[in-house]
Amino acid sequence: MSKSVTHFPEIIEPVLNQISSDGKNTRNMPDPFDSAPLDDIDSSLLRKDLPEIPDISEVECVRHFTRLSRLNFGVDHGMYPLGSCTMKYNPKICEKIAVRIQSIHPADSICMQPILSSLHTLENCLKEICGMDACTLWPAAGAHGELTGMMIIKQALKTRGLARDKILIPDTAHGTNPASCAIAGFKTQNIPSGADGYLTAGSLKEHLDENVAGLMITNPNTLGIFEREIDKIAGMLHENGSFLYMDGANLNAIMGIAKPGDMGVDCMHVNLHKTFGTPHGGGGPGSGPVLVKHELEKYLPLPRIRQEKNGNFILRRDMPESIGTIHSTLGNSSVLIKALIYILLLGPEGLRHASTTACINANYLKARISGILDLPFTTPTLHEFVLSDKLQKKQNISTVEMAKALMDFGFHPPTVYFPLVVPGAIMIEPTETESFEELERFALALETIAEQVISDPDSMRHKPEGTPVKHVDEVWAARNLVLTWLMDESNT
Amino acid sequence: MPFHTHSENELNTLLNTIGITKPDEIFSCIPASIRQKASLNIPGGFDEESISRKFQFEKPKISFAGGGVYRHHIPAVVDALASRQEFYTAYTPYQPEISQGTLQSIFEYQSMVASLTGMYAANASMYDGATALAEAALMALRKKRLKKILITRSSHPAYRRVLKTYLQHSPDIEIIEIPFDKRTSQVDLAALEKTLYNNSAFFIQQPNFFGVIEPLDKVARLAQKTPFWGVVVAEAISLGLLKNPGAFGADVVVGDAQSFGNPPNAGGPLLGFFATTKEYTRYMPGRIVGRTRDSSGSKAFCLTLATREQHIRREKATSNICSNQGLCALRAAMYLSALGPKGLRKTAMQCACGARYLSGLLETKNITPVFSAPFFHEFVVKLDSETTQALELDGITPGIPLAEFYPEIPDSVLITVTEMNTQEECRALCQNL
Numbered sequence: 004m005s006k007s008v009t010h011f012p013e014i015i016e017p018v019l020n021q022i023s024s025d026g027k028n029t030r031n032m033p034d035p036f037d038s039a040p041l042d043d044i045d046s047s048l049l050r051k052d053l054p055e056i057p058d059i060s061e062v063e064c065v066r067h068f069t070r071l072s073r074l075n076f077g078v079d080h081g082m083y084p085l086g087s088c089t090m091k092y093n094p095k096i097c098e099k100i101a102v103r104i105q106s107i108h109p110a111d112s113i114c115m116q117p118i119l120s121s122l123h124t125l126e127n128c129l130k131e132i133c134g135m136d137a138c139t140l141w142p143a144a145g146a147h148g149e150l151t152g153m154m155i156i157k158q159a160l161k162t163r164g165l166a167r168d169k170i171l172i173p174d175t176a177h178g179t180n181p182a183s184c185a186i187a188g189f190k191t192q193n194i195p196s197g198a199d200g201y202l203t204a205g206s207l208k209e210h211l212d213e214n215v216a217g218l219m220i221t222n223p224n225t226l227g228i229f230e231r232e233i234d235k236i237a238g239m240l241h242e243n244g245s246f247l248y249m250d251g252a253n254l255n256a257i258m259g260i261a262k263p264g265d266m267g268v269d270c271m272h273v274n275l276h277k278t279f280g281t282p283h284g285g286g287g288p289g290s291g292p293v294l295v296k297h298e299l300e301k302y303l304p305l306p307r308i309r310q311e312k313n314g315n316f317i318l319r320r321d322m323p324e325s326i327g328t329i330h331s332t333l334g335n336s337s338v339l340i341k342a343l344i345y346i347l348l349l350g351p352e353g354l355r356h357a358s359t360t361a362c363i364n365a366n367y368l369k370a371r372i373s374g375i376l377d378l379p380f381t382t383p384t385l386h387e388f389v390l391s392d393k394l395q396k397k398q399n400i401s402t403v404e405m406a407k408a409l410m411d412f413g414f415h416p417p418t419v420y421f422p423l424v425v426p427g428a429i430m431i432e433p434t435e436t437e438s439f440e441e442l443e444r445f446a447l448a449l450e451t452i453a454e455q456v457i458s459d460p461d462s463m464r465h466k467p468e469g470t471p472v473k474h475v476d477e478v479w480a481a482r483n484l485v486l487t488w489l490m491d492e493s494n495t
Numbered sequence: 496m497p498f499h500t501h502s503e504n505e506l507n508t509l510l511n512t513i514g515i516t517k518p519d520e521i522f523s524c525i526p527a528s529i530r531q532k533a534s535l536n537i538p539g540g541f542d543e544e545s546i547s548r549k550f551q552f553e554k555p556k557i558s559f560a561g562g563g564v565y566r567h568h569i570p571a572v573v574d575a576l577a578s579r580q581e582f583y584t585a586y587t588p589y590q591p592e593i594s595q596g597t598l599q600s601i602f603e604y605q606s607m608v609a610s611l612t613g614m615y616a617a618n619a620s621m622y623d624g625a626t627a628l629a630e631a632a633l634m635a636l637r638k639k640r641l642k643k644i645l646i647t648r649s650s651h652p653a654y655r656r657v658l659k660t661y662l663q664h665s666p667d668i669e670i671i672e673i674p675f676d677k678r679t680s681q682v683d684l685a686a687l688e689k690t691l692y693n694n695s696a697f698f699i700q701q702p703n704f705f706g707v708i709e710p711l712d713k714v715a716r717l718a719q720k721t722p723f724w725g726v727v728v729a730e731a732i733s734l735g736l737l738k739n740p741g742a743f744g745a746d747v748v749v750g751d752a753q754s755f756g757n758p759p760n761a762g763g764p765l766l767g768f769f770a771t772t773k774e775y776t777r778y779m780p781g782r783i784v785g786r787t788r789d790s791s792g793s794k795a796f797c798l799t800l801a802t803r804e805q806h807i808r809r810e811k812a813t814s815n816i817c818s819n820q821g822l823c824a825l826r827a828a829m830y831l832s833a834l835g836p837k838g839l840r841k842t843a844m845q846c847a848c849g850a851r852y853l854s855g856l857l858e859t860k861n862i863t864p865v866f867s868a869p870f871f872h873e874f875v876v877k878l879d880s881e882t883t884q885a886l887e888l889d890g891i892t893p894g895i896p897l898a899e900f901y902p903e904i905p906d907s908v909l910i911t912v913t914e915m916n917t918q919e920e921c922r923a924l925c926q927n928l
Contacts, residue, residue: 231526288764
């Protein structure tokens, strides 16, 4: 296999302020209605000069952002195997339909009816997929969902007159889990997972006391391992008066196969931008609906979508025990519509097939690659798996160098150095939408890199070579903190 | 299956390599007791054409709805450029070598937000204006160890609600509403002066929820007595006309920039922005992009100040937010680049003049603004719910009914005029009254 198959454009595009110059933007704009002067506003409150934003022509604007886009890598370019991020293909038809709601304002109440109806359908679909009883769609991202879920648990305890303030979190959890707990007013306590990667009922028992509000679990966990004692764990928690929260980041492994509700989960969030194929957009907008069992329903955030007897949908706010409002409007509505279209395109068979294929693709890669790279856990895994750089450390090559080298083969690197329980972790989640050829190409790339680590370790220290910029100095960025072009000018 | 099928040969190779014979065996690690017995009970399996027919959404003929979500003209270049899949289908830019497009455009967005608000630095964006305000309050509490959050009652009701939700688990924190003058809706300066404490942070929305422009110069003189004060801007277009809030000495300027190139989308995604002074830069929540250099010495960008964030700090992180509204921030950068300084100013002028035009027409029908102070592009009028509903049946959304949020202003509607509303539309509203 050739060393490099990708050639990124060698363009370093100037920052907008460098191409800006007064009077270049000659866009035609309609004139304000002339009948009404603005002399009623106190001049001390008005801007004296024009706003300081770039003045460029439309062609320059188009070239600028088109060139910038070519410095990016998206899932439409190739495999993006970020573990626990589920970078699957984003169906284009979902975009095409979702734009139909773009000019509707939430106060256009008649036009909102079919949208609320769609959102209501989405709630029902998510409830069925997760085996839960009630749903809110408003959290704008996964971490927002976690926070909402933690507030719901806090509120439920408060109603029962309990001041429990501790959430248990396995050591394999995402960093957002403890951060979300902290904002909801909880303390967190780490529980170690066992040598085979499972959280055991025995280990939980050691940490359970009357101060435990709940456990925040990801299932399958971030090692890709299904927590086989989950129902036992749920039982112990419930007996202790504690709640089981599930981070749905890895739901893509079990759609149509097993329902969190059947495992004893009381409250959970799902990531529509992972499991349900909505685009990540370079960091958002995401969407993190929260689902609960009956007993927690009254605490869900406001408003709630309800269908009246006449068939109309209304937004209700008369839920006195609710945690309150969590978003300016109705969450990321257009993302919600895209997720619904995705679910309806796939249907029950398609969702099950997606999870099955995601797990097969991951297990195929695991079988192909383990041996080339160290596999710290031999426990069976589902949609993702974690390797380490233990074998390559002998050549003084670590995860970061191998991850960077993958870019020269036209791949986005996997998640690295996470979960924290594996030193030098490389966490791979191919998803179901990778073809056999792409999986094979990825395995070959890692094989080639592993060979190179042995034959020419020094060459590994200068990766990547074929990208628009070479190794980026993140330490310089944090030390100098140049966050705007104004700071950049005063810096140089 | 539309997006994930291997050929039979390929599937056999996959299964053989794994060492199983049937696809379903891959799930043998899930205990049988919790395996799903029945197939999911959801509709599905639609083709593109039939699902497209199923989802038809009508838009209103005429709408004067605003109140934090606004309809503005979006230059054609924004949709054309933002839909490039290189931007659309990328993840958070953790690998800077192949994410310079996202990173540089966020740096440009941060620069423009900082410039328009008159602040030192801005982050890569937040979920929406409401959560940006809540995060600003949390930052103030963290840094200054305060006990009270003061906010004007004329600030966006949903923002105040979200603030309350976010702070309900911060022990011993009191949220106090500062009343508005019943005649002007501007902040009651006397009440403000009496309520300002040395252990409180103060927030005011400009223009306020009723569209009225607050006297920020007078407010600033009082607010500077508190350890921390901030300005909330729910309509970013106003920054093209009004003096930037930073000029008045605010510690933070937060709000929503959905108006910059993002459509209303039935309520979201919106675009929370967060800008602050040098003093607070290292305490900001959320993603931040910084300029740096690569190993060959070229200009490059990367995510920075990660030590504030969850991956490293976990429960001690400055915030739990680990994404931004990337695509919306990108659209904002494109929108401002397409409009330019004169275009942004002119859009703001069109909005303000359009609102004055409609308000003038309404006065001929003896419908006068409830509040006497100058507004930007929104104003409140008396309109009972019967009239409102009748208008809606005629395809006209007159605005946002206020009764739910302000029982003290019954039978009233917040009317918003943007450059999208023509003179004909304004006349149509009047004729239907």
